[in-house]
Amino acid sequence: MNTxxxxxxxxxxxxxxxxxxxxxxxSESKKVLKxxxxxxxxxxxxxISSNKAGIACSGEISLHGDSIYIVISQFFGGEEVLYRGCDSRQNSVSTSARGHNQYCKITDLFTEHQLSKFKKLSRIN
Known part of the structure; x- marks a missing residue:
């Protein structure tokens, strides 16, 4: 996909x-996550949900699956995508090591390397 x-x-x-x-x-973030x-x-x-938040920030767009959580936002560190494993759609954190925050750039989202990381977290091989 072209980002x-x-x-x-x-x-x-x-x-x-x-x-x-x-x-x-x-709108563009939702298309990418879809x-x-x-x-x-x-x-x-x-x-896939969107929180526009207030005027002082970009807000966030998230994809929340049964075992993966991905957020697009303008974070302070320059990375644009936060992702981690999660235990369920009712909980965006994980009690296992899969739940630590990881980051990537928008331009890397659809690379084979990044997709393999997402697939591992989403238990799809």
Whole structure:
């Protein structure tokens, strides 16, 4: 999937921005996460949600599956995607080592290397 449009939107500061820009960020992020869920084979078991939050931040868009949790946001560290294993859709954390936070860039989301990490966490091999 081409992530150029999302990368372009995220290259701009999404805090204190025009609502149109923030809406574009949330819309493009949902498209990316929907395609990712399809590739991982978890589109029927996951929920994709959006929290626009307040004006001072980008908000976040999340994919929450039975065993994987992925969030797109403008984080302070420059990484744009947080992901981790989780125990269920009712809980976004894991009691196992799979639950520690990991990060990647939007541009790496659909690389074979990153997809293999996601597949391992989502128990799809």
């Amino acid at each position: 150029n449009k999302l990368v372009n939107v995220m290259s701009q500061d999404l805090s204190y921005c025009e609502p149109k820009l923030k809406n574009s960020f949330h 395609e990712l869920s399809r590739i991982l084979g978890i589109e029927k078991e996951c929920k």
